[in-house]
Amino acid sequence: MTSGNGHRSGRRPGHSGTREAILDAARVRFAQVGFDRASIRSIATAASVDPALVHHYFGTKQQLFTAALEFPVDPDVILTQIAAVPLEQLGETIVRAVLTVWDSPAGVQAVAAFRTLIGSGDPALVRTFLLDVVLKDVRTRVDSPPGSGDKRAVLAASQLAGLLVTRKIIQIEPIASMSIAELAVSVGPTVQRYLTGDLPISY
Template sequence: MSGQPADGPPAGEPDGRRRPGRRPGSADTRGQILAAARETFAEKGFDKATVRGIARQAGVDPALVHHYFASKEGMFVAAMELPVEPESLIPMIVSGPREEVGERLTRFVLTMTSAAEARQPVLALARTAMTNDRMAAMIREFVTHAILNRVAEALQIPPIRTEAAFAQLFGVVLMRYVVKLEPLASVDVEELVELLAPTIQRYLDDSG
């Protein structure tokens, strides 16, 4: 005896049909989720996109999305191929001596973007945002809510200060790698850190 009725469905499938819900994980499941995420973020923006909506677009259970990605922010970073997640960036900025926060942020941004593989996705998004209002809104929502506001809250400063700091550093990155303005384009990272960190510190300091 096999323990299964001869005329019954296979064990675990009471009605003989595949159960709806979570799609079994496969080599391509993560890719399907990321494709759905890119489409959903582009259509709805970062704020209005939801894990449930992305899961529905990908045809998987939301629990499977959480299996691959810890948060919506993490999924956005992976979908857009960004080089760093807010969960690692923000603690790096706000931890340590307050008087060195400008130096930490400046060194991180300039060191990270010195690597072409980290820099290229960021610059590609920036170029697209310059000509695509929907993409600009999506990036603005992500940067504002996932990074800038959280840094401002952690440092207990007005958001305009974090916006000014990041804007100046991003402008330096654009001049260095897109416009290739000399000698800015070829100067050593540490020399730039020494030059820029005091100004970035002033933006992020709550005393001035």
């Protein structure tokens, strides 16, 4: 759709390459500067489209990020569960919420998306997803003493990444066949210690 002076404006729902151009630009921008610093406007500029068109195709920035990752599950499914529990229950809740997604019908696609991203040799999007989306609010909640939140979140992310690899990618037993409840009880306390326990963290 064009305005009277020939400039592009509004929505172009029939343009077959527009959605792909936005996704390509989003992947590059998110990898370069992370989720928080990548604005819809900067992504639209890189894709040579109006910012309104990005919202038309993808809605919010978080929905765009999910689509850029080809992640089949809305991160809010995990974030809502994590936000609802008190600090002392974060570890088990995070493990249970993440495992529930991985073991769901959409989990096969989710694991495949992460495997592709890791195998591409550019893990920036995976880091952004874990630290800037899933664990972003957690970092603030566990920032005690002040300045330790980022390192605590990274330690927790390392545990979750290791659990993903052992359970879903190389499928080491008995972790591969343990129930979600059993793993949450077994691994949750370790994640909890990273988040709220006494650690020799320098910052």
